[in-house]
Amino acid sequence: MKKRIITIITACSILSAALCLIGLGWVMKDQLIGTKNTKVTTQPAQEVPHPAHQQIHIAAFGDSLTRGTGDPEGKGYIGYLMQELKKKTKKPITLSNSAIKGQTSSQLVKQLAEPEIRRQIKNATIILLTIGGNDLFQGGKAISHLDPTFMKRSEKTYLANVKKIYSTIRSLNQSATVFHIGLYNPFIDMEKSKLTSTIVRQWNFDSANTAADYKKIVYVPTFDLFELNVNDYLFNDKFHPNAAGYKLIGERVAALITFSEEGKR
Amino acid sequence: MINLVYNEQLKLFRKKRLFVIILIVAFLVPIFTYAQYKQVKTTEERLGTTDWRTQLQQEIVDTQNRLSSSRLQEDIRQFLKVRLTQQQYYLDHNINPNAPGAPTFMRVFAENSIGLLLPLLVMVIAADLVSSEASGGTIKLLLTRPVKRWKILLSKYIALLLSISFIVLCVAILTYGISGLVFGYGGWSMPMLTGFTSKGEELITTGVHLIPHWEYILMEFGLVWFVCFVVGTLTFMLSVLLRSTAAVMGIMLAALISGVILTNMVSSWHSAKYLFMVNLQLTNYVNGLKPPIEGMTLGFSIAVLLIWALAALIISFFTFTKRDVY
Incomplete structure (x- = not known):
């Protein structure tokens, strides 16, 4: 045995x-001898049928604001927005957040070329966007030497990029509502606040003008939210919003979304 | 010779070591399976979708966010960058690197246990193969037989290699059988990418090619077996040199664990790549993760391990045949 x-x-x-x-x-x-160079063929994409009518799909892009930097709970304005939306609708909401901290508009243009990102835009019912903050402030560098010609130049590239972003989104998805969340001035309490505010306002104005050329792209102002008591709404770094600041933004966008959904019906 | 090997197999069998090891694996695999299952469920809940592309995209974005923070060590940054490019490559070619299924679990288990868990199990068998006979005194009885000493040692070594193979086989069968209950048994033929190499933070994709999953798994288990063989041989040498099994185990444990620690911090100490314990993560070359030290390749690691094993074999046979036993 x-x-x-x-x-x-x-x-x-x-x-x-x-x-x-x-x-x-x-x-x-x-691995060592190497192979008869077989080319890697892309597998055919089998489209997953997307039940667009039963559920709301939110696709978010942009920079640290969409990521939620500064919110201790990490929710960001999207977290508060989702809370509000869940009160308003019984439909399931899914979210894909593809924002990257420190992303500038030209980096976002590149990101929008990725096939998976494009697929997400195609399937989205609502698209959220924050961009421009890093183009403008460049991590606080630009604010220390406010050079008007330099500012003009970076605004020009920014606007050209925004145009590209808008057209890309619209060409992929005609029906989704796009909310581009505008810039606020985190330096409003510091010296030269008048100058910085003028620049931010100018950027906001020009972006809103660009957005107006497209259907269902809404430029959501946030400048006024942070105009008074800016320090109550800013995180320790004096740049990103804190939980209270994000809550303000989230509620503002949430109010708009119900409205546009009722308009659809 | 066959009788000698049979005799050694009988001794191993009587000691019930193999049985214990299989029991350990059979106990661990359900735990890992459950952990994996939980993880899948949590990501599904968080993203609200079962679509792997959305999940992979989310992983990519998370990595990008980690990369954008400035307080990141250079070697970690490079590691993440390489992995990120690879994930993007998988996504662009519409190949799911983590399709659920028992084969995927097998592969992940092999990749995660090759560095520490399996070498430890092998060590348990190999540690007292000779030293227990020396400390128990049975070695004298064995050596009084009219058989050459090197034959006796060789029979022990062959028995060790057989046990190692048996352990690897049992691990493969157990991981497949148990995880399949949860994830399903399919997925052997899905395509996988291999042939990535990295240079600095760049991922080089010129050599990348598609292979079926079963081939990928067979390759990884081949590497697992090789690592177990090397660790087994080294332990075997210590077992010949030292009379105390506890000392053998202690030294091997220290070496293996220091290997795990070292791989996390040797990126700037280049000559550390000649140590055997930093070379154990062979599967990383197949799946394209960045090696701990710049310039390490699969061929290099295998050569280093082989040299260590050969040296260990020579030392063990030399000392065993020359030593006075009293």
């Missing part, structure tokens, strides 16, 4: 050793 078990175990072991050696040899052949 014992003898038979041991023979079986030994046989299994030899078999396994042989298999493993084949595997090992295969690795060597595959």
Whole structure:
């Protein structure tokens, strides 16, 4: 009896050793000697049918504001927006947040070229966007030397990028409502606040003008939200909003979304 | 010779070591399966979708966000950058690297246990192969037989290799059988990408090609077996050199664990790549993760491990045949 078990175990072991050696040899052949350069063909994309009518799909893009930087709970304005929306509708809401901290408008243009991002835009019912903050403030660098010609130049590239972003979104998805959340001035309490506010207002104005050229792209102002008591709504870094600041933005967007949904019906 | 090997197999069988190891694996696999299952469920809940493309995209965005923070160590940054490019490559070619299924679980288990868990299990078998006979005194009885010493040692070594193969086989069967209950048994033929190499923070995709999943798994288990063979041989040498099994285990444990720690911090100490314990993560070369030290390749790691194993074999046979036993 014992003898038979041991023979079986030994046989299994030899078999396994042989298999493993084949595997090992295969690795060597595959990785070291190199292969007959088989081209990697892209697998055909099998489209998952998207029940667009039963559920609301939110696609969010942009920078740290959409990420929620500064909110201790990490919800960001999207978290508060979702809370509000869940009160208003019984439909399931899904969210894909593709925002990247520190993203500038030209980086977003690049991101929108990725196939998966494009698929998300296609399936979205609502698209949220924050962009421009990093183009304008460049992490606070620009604010220390306010050079008007430099500012003009960066605004020009920014506006050209925004145009590209809007057209890309519209060409992929004609029906989704796009909410582009505008810029506020985090430096409104500091010196030269007049100058910085003028610049931010100018950017907001020009962006809103661009948005007006497209159907169902709403430029949501936030400048006024932070105009008074800016420090109550800012995080420690004096740049990103805190929880209270995000809540303000979230509620503002939420109010708009119900309105546009009722308009659809 | 066959009788000698049979004799060693019988001793191993009597000690019930193999049985205990299989029990350990059989106990661990359900735990990992459950953890994996929970993880899948949580991501599904968080994103509200079962579509893997959305999930992978979300992972990519999360990595991008980690990369954008400035307080990141250079080597971690490079590691993340390489992984990010790879994930993007998978996504662009519409291939799911983590399709649920028992084969995927097998692969992930092999990749995660090759560095520590499986070497530890092998060590348990190999540690007292010779030293227990020395400390128990049975070695004298064995050596009084009219058989050459090197034959005795060789029979022990062959028995060790057989046990290692058996352990690898059992791990494969157990992970497949148990995880399949939850994830399903399919997915052997889905395509996988291999052949990534990295240079600095760049991922080089010129050598990338598609292979079926079963081939990928077979390759990884081949590497797992190789690592177990090397660790087993080193432990075997210590077992010949030292009379105390506890000392053998202690030294091997320290070496293996220091390997895990070292791989996380040796990126700037280049000569550390000649240590065997930093070279154990062989599967990383197949799936394209960045090696701990710049310039390490699969061929290099295999060569280093092989040299260590050969040296260990020579030392063990030399000392065993020359030593006075009293």
